[in-house]
Amino acid sequence: MEARKVQKNDFTNLLELEEHIYPLVDVDTPNVYRNLFPYDEIPKIAFNDRIVPHNMQNEIWITDTTFRDGQQSRTPYTTEQIVKIYDYLHRLGGPKGIIRQSEFFLYSKKDRDAVYKCLEKGYKFPEITSWIRASKKDFELVKEIGLKETGILVSCSDYHIFYKMKMTRKQALTHYLSVIRECLETGISPRCHFEDITRADIFGFVIPFCVELMKLMNEYQIPIKIRACDTMGYGVNFAGAVIPRSVQGIIYGLIKHAGVPSELIEWHGHNDFYKAVSNSTTAWLYGACGVNCSMFGIGERTGNTPLEAMVFEYAQLKGTLDGMDTTVITELVEYYQKEIGYKLPSRTPFAGSSFNVTRAGIHADGLLKNEEIYNIFDTEKFLNRPPLVAVSKTSGLAGIAHWINNYYHLDEERQVTKDSELVAIVKEWVDKEYEDGRITVITDNELVCVVTDSCKKLGFIL
Known part of the structure; x- marks a missing residue:
């Protein structure tokens, strides 16, 4: 076996062994990590004490899914409510646009009307992005509306590939790449939602897939984002925990082994095990520039990472709010209660009636x-x-x-x-x-x- 080359890392100025190449590992039967997720027992957190370095970027930001994931667990907002909340998000994010993007459904006329009305505001931030079905017709719709980016679902665990899609890993990879190429052909930047990444084979599927996406990005010269979706909230931020549950390990793998730039990585967390906020902060600390949140954490099952929480996490990490107007959070609480009829639990941090x-x-x-x-x-x-x-x-x-x-x-x-x-x-x-x-x-x-x-x-x- 030929020895790997020794080469200098221009970022750390250290000599390192040449990176392994991680090919797709196609398997006949799904690897569902039954040792970690026995289902008839509580999931297990295992450790191998492999530590990766902190890698927080100079610029970090928040992206918003209030109108996408946030609408999957409640009565849909009216067009007027969406526009009003979008106004609040613009003010909350401040002049530097720390709330960088907000994603919208495009399925119904109501959804599209909301997009058009929000676009009429002319705000640079949050940039409006979309979430669509992975079809040529919907890609053209995104382009027609004038959006530059859209989310595409690319489920990555064997739970989804084998049990939901009824495919093999190779079939799934081929299918995903063809869909993403179609998106690129229309000039739209794809944001790939790696659903269920904390139960996926990181080295056998996720990294090989990302390597292929980076090749497509170089070919088309159009950014391809990776959203690491902790769909079931299994991620943990403990040093030395094993992948696929390790947030640090996933972010490190995407950057180091797949070559994904930090500015193209987002973490999308769920709160099933009360870890949405700490996992999102950890993603920032280890190299992801974006964390995806919803207002007050409203989302599937136990919800997403609360956007207001990450505003204060940002301030604690950076030592500044960078112009974010946090008083808007209280205005949003009042708006949700009076106009939408949604009352937050009284002890919700920063927002509940009894938090202080x-x-x-x-x-x-x-x-x-x-x-x-x-x-x-x-x-x-x-x-x-x-x-x-x-x-x-x-x-x-x-x-x-x-x-x-x-x-x-x-x-x-x-x-x-x-x-x-x-x-x-x-x-x-x-x-x-x-x-x-x-x-x-x-x-x-x-x-x-x-x-x-x-x-x-x-x-x-x-």
């Missing part, structure tokens, strides 16, 4: 003295959401006054004090609740009712 509400008595005391003690950051500055103290039997007049002032966003001239008649009435009601045996904190809805009734009796409006 302190309930424990001793915590409330600390928060009243200095909000930094129990608030994650200046939530009033970044989200227009000042920290709140939940009212209980230990809140006292000062605690109730604090709740009223913050909940109703009262400016300094209109704020109530502990000597206010309104506060005294509310305190009397609270005391009666606990005298009657109550042991839980008072909810915001209860307080709003009491405050509203009390204001009517006193003849003024907050």
Whole structure:
């Protein structure tokens, strides 16, 4: 066997052995990694302690799937709602366009109307991209509308290739390449959605497939993106975990072994095992420039990576928001609740009604003295959401006054004090609740009712 050559890596300036060539490994029976995914047991996380280096790129960004994956698990948005949310995403992403793209269905007239109305906005970011069936007719539709890129489903695990498509790996590869070539022939840039990559044979199918895609990209001189889809949420970010579950290993393999540029790699996560956010951040850290998210994580089953979460992950990694307007997140919460009728769970980070509400008595005391003690950051500055103290039997007049002032966003001239008649009435009601045996904190809805009734009796409006 001929020895591999030693050559210099211009990125690390280290001598390395020449890369292995990874040919397609066609198999007669599917490899479904039954040792990792036994199905009648909980999936297993195995380790081989193979470590890959951090490789975060200078530019990283967010892409949006609110109107695609986000619509697969709920009542479809109206055209007007899509346009309004798109406006919010544009503002949230800021002048640098950190929210780089947003993908749209093109199947129905309603979908296409939304695309046309969003295109009329003339925004550079988020760029509008599409998701279509892999057919010549749909490629022409993308071109006719004036979009530059479209998503194409290329399922890559043997679960899908053998059981859903009833093909072999070679047949699937041949089929996918012919479809992608058709797309390139129309001048459209394909975004290949590698469905179920965390159960796929990375070296036997994924990398050989990506190598062929890079050849097509060079031939047509049109970018081909790879979206690594953790369709079932099996990805893990633990150092030394084995592929195909290792996020680091997948991203490293795409870059190092398949030669896919970082700017053409996106991670698309699902939250089945509560790892969507940490896995997306890990994809950034190890070389993917894009992470694909949906607003509030709304998506298939347990949902996608929440877009608002990655806004704050970006800021923590980069040390700056780079112009993103995070107050838009709160506006979106209100829009979803009032106009769409979608209410977020109260403890949803950054967005739920109770995410920065302190309930424990001793915590409330600390928060009243200095909000930094129990608030994650200046939530009033970044989200227009000042920290709140939940009212209980230990809140006292000062605690109730604090709740009223913050909940109703009262400016300094209109704020109530502990000597206010309104506060005294509310305190009397609270005391009666606990005298009657109550042991839980008072909810915001209860307080709003009491405050509203009390204001009517006193003849003024907050």
